[in-house]
Amino acid sequence: xxxxxxxxxxxxxxxxxxxxxxxxxxxxxxxxxxxxxxxxxxxxxxxxxxxxxxxxxxxxxxxxxxxxxxxxxxxxxxxxxxxxxxxxxxxxxxxxxxxxxxxxxxxxxxxxxxxxxxxxxxxxxxxxxxxxxxxxxxxxxxxxxxxxxxxxxxxxxxxxxxxxxxxxxxx
Numbered sequence: 007x008x009x010x011x012x013x014x015x016x017x018x019x020x021x022x023x024x025x026x027x028x029x030x031x032x033x034x035x036x037x038x039x040x041x042x043x044x045x046x047x048x049x050x051x052x053x054x055x056x057x058x059x060x061x062x063x064x065x066x067x068x069x070x071x072x073x074x075x076x077x078x079x080x081x082x083x084x085x086x087x088x089x090x091x092x093x094x095x096x097x098x099x100x101x102x103x104x105x106x107x108x109x110x111x112x113x114x115x116x117x118x119x120x121x122x123x124x125x126x127x128x129x130x131x132x133x134x135x136x137x138x139x140x141x142x143x144x145x146x147x148x149x150x151x152x153x154x155x156x157x158x159x160x161x162x163x164x165x166x167x168x169x170x171x172x173x174x175x176x177x
Contacts, residue, residue, distance in 0.1 A: 021039050023043075030046060035062070038063075039063060043060055044060065053135050054132075055127065056127070063120055063121065065119050070116055071112060071114075072108065072112045075132075075133045075148050076107075078104075078106045078130050083101070083125040083126065085119075086119060089115070107152040
């Protein structure tokens with residue numbers, strides 16, 4: 007299994023051209039694959055934001071495999087995509103806010119249609135971020151977070167519950 011950094015580096019080798027500019031990593035799609043790409047802002051080892059604006063020439067399925075836990079909050083503006091681990095259990099990535107808890111290990115597929123512009127802004131809180139806090143999370147934090155966030159459409163009460171868990175941790 008790969009870390010997130012290794013995953014992005016492998017993407018860069020295959021589908022993207024990677025460059026560093028103004029403290030951010032920029033991944034541009036290779037011209038024969040599509041237009042646009044994504045940027046990574048912040049500290050990729052703890053908390054980062056990603057800005058995706060791309061259009062693939064043809065439908066593409068990306069393999070995703072990461073060996074760490076993280077929370078992902080994304081605002082999906084245009085386009086559509088699907089995530090699945092088994093073809094019989096497809097989870098659409100819907101317009102608007104999407105929340106995911108990725109538990110280790112994550113292995114799945116992201117299916118993206120061709121000739122459709124996708125715009126998404128995401129914030130990732132990696133497990134190392136939570137290790138830097140001056141308190142310990144409840145032992146069941148990742149399981150509880152996954153049970154309320156994955157895979158249904160989310161309303162604010164579950165997010166509030168997770169934030170309350172973090173807020174109520176002892177300093």
